[in-house]
Amino acid sequence: MLDDIFDYVEHIRERPVWQPIPDEVRAHFRAAAPHAPTELAAVHDEFMRYILPFATGNTHPGFMGWVHGGGNVPGMLAEMLAAGLNANLGGRDHAPIEVERQIVQWMRQFFGFPETASGLFVTGTSMANLLGVLVARTAALGVGARRYGIAAGQPRLTAYASAATHGCVAQAMDISGLGTGSLRVIPINRHQQIDLDALEQAIAADRRAGFTPFLVVGTAGTVDVGAIDDLAGLARIAAREKLWFHIDGAYGALAILAPDIAPRLDGIACADSIALDFHKWAQVPYDAGFILVRDGTLHRDTFASPAAYLRRETRGLAAGSSWPCDLGPDLSRGFRALKTWFTLKVHGTEAIGAVISRTCALARDLERKVIATPKLELLAPVALNIVCFRYRGDDADRLNSNIVADLHESGIVAPSTTMIDGRLAIRAAIVNHRTSECDIDALIKATVAFGDAQLRSCAA
Numbered sequence: 001m002l003d004d005i006f007d008y009v010e011h012i013r014e015r016p017v018w019q020p021i022p023d024e025v026r027a028h029f030r031a032a033a034p035h036a037p038t039e040l041a042a043v044h045d046e047f048m049r050y051i052l053p054f055a056t057g058n059t060h061p062g063f064m065g066w067v068h069g070g071g072n073v074p075g076m077l078a079e080m081l082a083a084g085l086n087a088n089l090g091g092r093d094h095a096p097i098e099v100e101r102q103i104v105q106w107m108r109q110f111f112g113f114p115e116t117a118s119g120l121f122v123t124g125t126s127m128a129n130l131l132g133v134l135v136a137r138t139a140a141l142g143v144g145a146r147r148y149g150i151a152a153g154q155p156r157l158t159a160y161a162s163a164a165t166h167g168c169v170a171q172a173m174d175i176s177g178l179g180t181g182s183l184r185v186i187p188i189n190r191h192q193q194i195d196l197d198a199l200e201q202a203i204a205a206d207r208r209a210g211f212t213p214f215l216v217v218g219t220a221g222t223v224d225v226g227a228i229d230d231l232a233g234l235a236r237i238a239a240r241e242k243l244w245f246h247i248d249g250a251y252g253a254l255a256i257l258a259p260d261i262a263p264r265l266d267g268i269a270c271a272d273s274i275a276l277d278f279h280k281w282a283q284v285p286y287d288a289g290f291i292l293v294r295d296g297t298l299h300r301d302t303f304a305s306p307a308a309y310l311r312r313e314t315r316g317l318a319a320g321s322s323w324p325c326d327l328g329p330d331l332s333r334g335f336r337a338l339k340t341w342f343t344l345k346v347h348g349t350e351a352i353g354a355v356i357s358r359t360c361a362l363a364r365d366l367e368r369k370v371i372a373t374p375k376l377e378l379l380a381p382v383a384l385n386i387v388c389f390r391y392r393g394d395d396a397d398r399l400n401s402n403i404v405a406d407l408h409e410s411g412i413v414a415p416s417t418t419m420i421d422g423r424l425a426i427r428a429a430i431v432n433h434r435t436s437e438c439d440i441d442a443l444i445k446a447t448v449a450f451g452d453a454q455l456r457s458c459a460a
């Protein structure tokens, strides 16, 4: 099994990025639950035939869709070790929790947070943003809201985020009971950053109307184009207005490791909470989301739920309080920290920073090549590692969505799509450490070839 997966990773470039699942393969997953045992080797053989060839493809250098990291081998091996230990990181006194605590400590140092800051591994930034909203809710309403809810007699809380903010922030408002209608969507400037004047006006209007502004969410690396909000400007407004300042740094926050990009995160050290993913730019295998909270006490007050069966002791296995289960909704938690620890230690933070810088350089290379190709059109300025462009033509939305499907089915490259100013864009997010200039060239070449073919088939 190890040999096969090493071969897979080593020879990933020779495979298609993605291929459609044939009907007979899909049918394989409709079989009834197995009553009798099957040889491990036979199950592995099924994996090799029916699963491995039809994966997402984000280990492949030609994968450029959404925001997917490429994974890495030490992280993969660490995942096996973690499964062997079968550690549960909800709580108790054992070394795996010390590993998670060490990463929390490293994150405090990366982002200039105090020793009293807390941190927690979660699935991904969608969950980390939800936790951030919940801690902000406690800051605004006190712990009483946990007991009595947020309905009767409470101030009507309002939050603020730009129109370019990821949808999971609105979802966090929904799940936290505050309602998506309480999230004010602030316009963006031409760099797709939150418009600070519009933000101040919205806050003032809400105060006049009797609302209680409580939270502002900034983004470090927007999902569509990779814009970084003016975090220092947001920090100033949050401090003046006494708002919780949360940063969605899903992939952009770790650019703190890239010396050429880190200055653009100026202000991140002033955040009250930061959500980020190690499974994106840091290439840790899925999933490895993380939240860092400046006020560790408030973080604990938001989630800690004492129970007799989780009693803490001063010695024995039940020592070592506080436990990670005090910082989030999960009691059973896997050892996500180990694959992150291995990745950071084996490669070192300098190498991870270099990957981040290099993917941004590749995005600038792609931008230049798009501009130099008359049949293509750039749809947004390239701020970080995401390039939005399209093939020129009539009915361009349909044309370009067909081109992207053709690209996927060709197995050459896999960008995704998004809408920029109401126009469908081919969106290439360069995240994978294996991506190189030849993949950028392949994207340009294949886009033009499929665009030409689409036009020919329309004309025929």
Ligand SMILES: Cc1ncc(COP(=O)(O)O)c(C=O)c1O
Binding pocket: 066, 067, 123, 124, 125, 126, 127, 166, 168, 219, 221, 222, 223, 248, 249, 250, 251, 277, 289
């Ligand atoms: C800016 C931003 N926020 C949040 C998310 C959601 O992160 P996750 O998929 O890890 O939940 C993403 C995902 O790409 C993102 O780009």
